[in-house]
Amino acid sequence: MTDDVRSEVLAVYAAADAAVSAAAPRCDASGRCCRFTEYGHTLFISAFEAEILLERAPRYEQPVSRDGCPFQIDGLCSARENRPLGCRIYFCDPTYEPRMSEITEESLAALKRIADAHGTGWNYAPLHHFLNARPRPDGADTMTPPVTRVPLSVVTPSGG
Numbered sequence: 168m169t170d171d172v173r174s175e176v177l178a179v180y181a182a183a184d185a186a187v188s189a190a191a192p193r194c195d196a197s198g199r200c201c202r203f204t205e206y207g208h209t210l211f212i213s214a215f216e217a218e219i220l221l222e223r224a225p226r227y228e229q230p231v232s233r234d235g236c237p238f239q240i241d242g243l244c245s246a247r248e249n250r251p252l253g254c255r256i257y258f259c260d261p262t263y264e265p266r267m268s269e270i271t272e273e274s275l276a277a278l279k280r281i282a283d284a285h286g287t288g289w290n291y292a293p294l295h296h297f298l299n300a301r302p303r304p305d306g307a308d309t310m311t312p313p314v315t316r317v318p319l320s321v322v323t324p325s326g327g
């Protein structure tokens with residue numbers, strides 16, 4: 168990732184953070200947002216977000232399942248500073264759902280504009296695809312080919 172792309176992606180993060188802060192959703196600190204299968208949702212991220220997340224993420228075991236995020240430790244995020252957009256935008260407060268969808272769509276559109284402007288291509292897949300694609304310290308590679316297009320960052324069946 169070039170410095171220009173990185174700074175533009177971080178600007179999208181900052182705009183999303185500001186929009187979420189303005190909406191002031193309630194957080195019950197349940198940690199359910201990071202336990203994907205248990206609460207019936209999936210965290211999708213772009214290759215941009217994966218690269219930034221993995222720059223400073225703690226070590227983790229591979230393979231990573233789709234069930235949850237390995238960076239949630241004792242109910243807290245251990246990769247908070249570089250967490251992806253879905254983690255920044257998603258809250259289980261039902262009154263925030265409409266605004267959450269808007270912020271998600273605005274943020275993804277902004278990321279796609281960056282991809283178009285810089286000709287990077289667009290990879291978008293569940294978190295575990297990117298975590299398993301990272302080469303392991305022992306040299307083995309558990310890469311799973313990423314899919315190229317899926318909808319919202321986080322999907323819940325009932326506003327969970």
Ligand code: SF4
Nearest residue numbers: 201236238239244254
């Ligand atoms: S990066 Fe952090 S906030 Fe996002 S799913 Fe993982 S533990 Fe949760």
